[in-house]
Amino acid sequence: xxxxxxxxxxxxxxxxxxxxxxxxxxxxxxxxxxxxxxxxxxxxxxxxxxxxxxxxxxxxxxxxxxxxxxxxxxxxxxxxxxxxxxxxxxxxxxxxxxxxxxxxxxxxxxxxxxxxxxxxxxxxxxxxxxxxxxxxxxxxxxxxxxxxxxxxxxxxxxxxxxxxxxxxxxxxxxxxxx
Amino acid sequence: xxxxxxxxxxxxxxxxxxxxxxxxxxxxxxxxxxxxxxxxxxxxxxxxxxxxxxxxxxxxxxxxxxxxxxxxxxxxxxxxxxxxxxxxxxxxxxxxxxxxxxxxxxxxxxxxxxxxxxxxxxxxxxxxxxxxxxxxxxxxxxxxxxxxxxxxxxxxxxxxxxxxxxxxxxxxxxxxxxxxxxxxxxxxxxxxxxxxxxxxxxxxxxxxxxxxxxxxxxxxxxxxxxxxxxxxxxxxxxxxxxxxxxxxxxxxxxxxxxxxxxxxxxxxxxxxxxxxxxxxxxxxxxxxxxxxxxxxxxxxxxxxxxxxxxxxxxxxxxxxxxxxxxxxxxxxxxx
Numbered sequence: 001x002x003x004x005x006x007x008x009x010x011x012x013x014x015x016x017x018x019x020x021x022x023x024x025x026x027x028x029x030x031x032x033x034x035x036x037x038x039x040x041x042x043x044x045x046x047x048x049x050x051x052x053x054x055x056x057x058x059x060x061x062x063x064x065x066x067x068x069x070x071x072x073x074x075x076x077x078x079x080x081x082x083x084x085x086x087x088x089x090x091x092x093x094x095x096x097x098x099x100x101x102x103x104x105x106x107x108x109x110x111x112x113x114x115x116x117x118x119x120x121x122x123x124x125x126x127x128x129x130x131x132x133x134x135x136x137x138x139x140x141x142x143x144x145x146x147x148x149x150x151x152x153x154x155x156x157x158x159x160x161x162x163x164x165x166x167x168x169x170x171x172x173x174x175x176x177x178x
Numbered sequence: 179x180x181x182x183x184x185x186x187x188x189x190x191x192x193x194x195x196x197x198x199x200x201x202x203x204x205x206x207x208x209x210x211x212x213x214x215x216x217x218x219x220x221x222x223x224x225x226x227x228x229x230x231x232x233x234x235x236x237x238x239x240x241x242x243x244x245x246x247x248x249x250x251x252x253x254x255x256x257x258x259x260x261x262x263x264x265x266x267x268x269x270x271x272x273x274x275x276x277x278x279x280x281x282x283x284x285x286x287x288x289x290x291x292x293x294x295x296x297x298x299x300x301x302x303x304x305x306x307x308x309x310x311x312x313x314x315x316x317x318x319x320x321x322x323x324x325x326x327x328x329x330x331x332x333x334x335x336x337x338x339x340x341x342x343x344x345x346x347x348x349x350x351x352x353x354x355x356x357x358x359x360x361x362x363x364x365x366x367x368x369x370x371x372x373x374x375x376x377x378x379x380x381x382x383x384x385x386x387x388x389x390x391x392x393x394x395x396x397x398x399x400x401x402x403x404x405x406x407x408x409x410x411x412x413x414x415x416x417x418x419x420x421x422x423x424x425x426x427x428x429x430x431x432x433x434x435x436x437x438x439x440x441x442x443x444x445x446x447x448x449x450x451x452x453x454x455x456x457x458x459x460x461x462x463x464x465x466x467x468x469x470x471x472x473x474x475x476x477x478x479x480x481x482x483x484x485x486x487x488x489x490x491x492x493x494x495x496x497x498x499x500x501x502x503x504x505x506x507x508x509x510x511x512x513x
Contacts, residue, residue, distance in 0.1 A: 017477070024216045024476045034220040 049111045049126040052104055054148040057094070060155025062148065063123035064102065065095035065171060073118035078108035086167075090159035094172035095121075102144035106132055120171060190291050194271045202425040203233035208464075209471045216475040243414035250321030251411065259319055260412065260419035263312025266305045267426030273298035273359050274433045277443045277455025289443075289455060298359035299347050302434055303340070306389065309423065310336040313391075313408050316420070320411040328407025331482065332391060338489035339388040339395075345497030346382035349375040349504050350438045363442040372439040377500045379439045381493060383469070386435060388489070390427040392470055394477035395485060428470060429463065436462035 035042045044050070055063045066083025084100035092098035115124050134140040151157050207222065207229060214221025225231040247256060275290030288294070295301060310333055317329015351357055353374060354365035365371070372379045388395035404410070409420045436442060440462045443455030480488065 020476050021472065024472065027218055028212075028215045030218045032215070032220045033218050036220075 044128045044130065048128050048130070049113050051106065051127060051129040051132055051142070052109075052115065052124050052147055053127045053129075054099075054102065054144065055123050055125060056149055056152060056155065058152055058155060059160075060151045060157060061091065061160065062093045062098060062158055063121045064099045064119075065093050065121055065123070066097045066099035066102075067120060067171075069118040069120065070115035070124055073114040074109075075112060075114060076108045076110045078105045078110075079103070079115060080105075088162050088164050088166070091162050091167065092158045092160075094167045094169075096170040099144060102147060104142045104147065105140060106134075106142055107137065107140040187291070191272075194291060195268050198268050198271065198426045198429055199422070201429045202422050203237070205425045205429060205467060206236065206421075207232050208467065209474075212468060212471045213475050216472070237418070240414060240418045243417075245414040245416065246411070248321055248411050252319040252321070255315050255319035256411075257416070259312050259316035260416045260423075261312070262315060263309055263423040264419045264426065266308045266312075267423045267430055270302060270305045270427075270430040271433055273301050274437050275360060275363065275443060276459060278448060278452045280452040294358060294360050296356070296358045299351060299357045299362070299438075303344055303347065306343075306427075306430075307336075307340060309427065312423070316412070317408040320408070322411050324404045324406075325408050325410045328404045328410070331404075332408060335391070335395065335485060335489070336389060338486060339385045339493065342381055342489065342493035342497045343385040343389055345494070345501055346378045346385060347438065348497075348501045349378035352501070352504050352508060359437060359442075362438060363444065366441040366444060370439065370441040370444075375439065375500070375504070377496065378504070379435075381497050381500065382435060382439065385493060386431040387470060387473060388485075390424060390431055392424075392428065393474035394479050396479060428467060432463045432466035432470070433459070435466050440466075 057063060066081055068079075068081040068083065071077075071079040071081050080101065080103040081099050082101035083097040086092055086096060086098050111126060113126050116122075116126055210232075211221040211229070222229040222232045225235045247253060272291045273295055275288065277289035279288055292298070313332045313336075314329040317325045317327070317332070320326070350362050350365075350371045353371060354362040356362065356365075362371075409417055412420060436459060441458075442462075443459045445454060445458035448454055448458075
């Protein structure tokens with residue numbers, strides 16, 4: 001009796017082994033899950049946190065007012081901001097000041113998004129660019145020219161010459177400051 | 179011996195060695211592509227069209243690797259071990275005929291080096307056993323406990339499974355009443371021995387996978403326990419030689435299985451086009467290699483005691499049983 005039971009158990013395990021083989025064989029005919037990366041890129045999620053960009057208003061003025069709250073919020077100390085005064089002849093942002101220097105060291109950045117949360121004008125946003133490889137440490141420091149977006153359709157590039165008294169707030173209105 | 183005959187033999191030897199070496203290179207690619215497909219991936223497809231230059235890239239990388247010899251190693255044995263391992267894998271194909279007799283330029287050629295040797299099967303077994311020395315010497319000479327344990331496991335495993343392997347050979351030998359590989363192939367003209375010897379074929383396959391240390395019997399190089407086993411301390415081309423030996427043995431074992439059980443080069447229309455012989459053999463060998471890769475993709479590794487128990491308590495009795503049944507049937511049917 002014990003012998004027969006052993007034989008039955010051996011038969012069952014043989015069957016299970018064949019079932020395993022069938023499973024792996026079947027999976028050969030499934031479509032591969034691989035993305036052929038440099039040619040085919042997998043879309044990122046909407047809230048993906050990639051490289052930062054500095055936004056503009058529709059009229060072309062920069063959102064950043066040089067307050068450096070992002071630099072203060074940054075846990076990795078990756079952001080450096082230097083502000084300068086706007087004038088009506090040379091206006092960069094609708095506020096009192098603008099960022100004359102804006103640098104992010106992407107080697108230090110941990111992509112936490114605190115700078116986004118800290119920004120009072122929603123100027124800095126972590127967008128979807130994730131192909132960030134550098135050949136030198138200097139290349140990893142992104143300057144304002146690299147971070148800022150293009151002037152939108154119908155807007156003018158900064159600095160703009162604007163009528164006197166058009167912008168009189170230190171921190172602009174969020175919606176439509178022009 | 180005339181010059182023409184000598185030249186013929188040199189060319190045949192070179193071809194057989196090239197089958198193993200070129201086969202080794204492309205078997206690695208084949209294995210990676212098949213494994214990738216089983217895991218619903220694509221596998222290496224960047225180097226050259228369909229990844230066909232991947233083995234070249236791997237080879238160049240291995241050549242430029244640093245060659246390390248550990249301070250604790252026994253230098254002579256450490257250098258000798260990869261050679262001892264790889265040579266049997268290269269020469270084992272000598273007794274396997276690649277095709278029937280063909281006539282080219284008014285002369286008859288046997289497609290095979292020494293397939294008419296009357297102890298061909300014995301040669302296969304003898305040469306296959308030498309490889310274990312290379313592995314155990316590599317484990318000993320490395321001066322590394324993991325390498326030593328890998329070598330010891332390998333010795334025990336290969337010695338145990340060689341018995342089952344030899345017993346699986348006995349079936350075809352009895353059916354053909356000859357130890358010559360040519361005679362065994364002739365005996366399969368009407369019916370392949372895999373049909374007369376299903377149990378023998380199964381035992382052969384399992385024992386052969388264990389003999390070449392492939393998953394699920396890859397105890398000597400169980401990376402989770404032994405780092406890399408006997409070749410843990412080897413780098414560069416010395417490592418490549420071990421790699422070559424493993425894949426070369428896979429190819430050799432597939433050739434042997436195809437010859438002993440699947441009719442070797444036999445197939446339809448062989449009388450009219452004898453050059454179809456190598457093609458049939460190639461198809462059978464690729465099929466067997468696919469099965470080995472498939473097994474690796476499916477089964478987890480045996481535990482060491484299970485491995486030994488399986489070898490001695492199941493494989494060996496089954497092999498003996500197969501020999502007894504074959505003998506009784508041959509006597510009853512009358513040869």
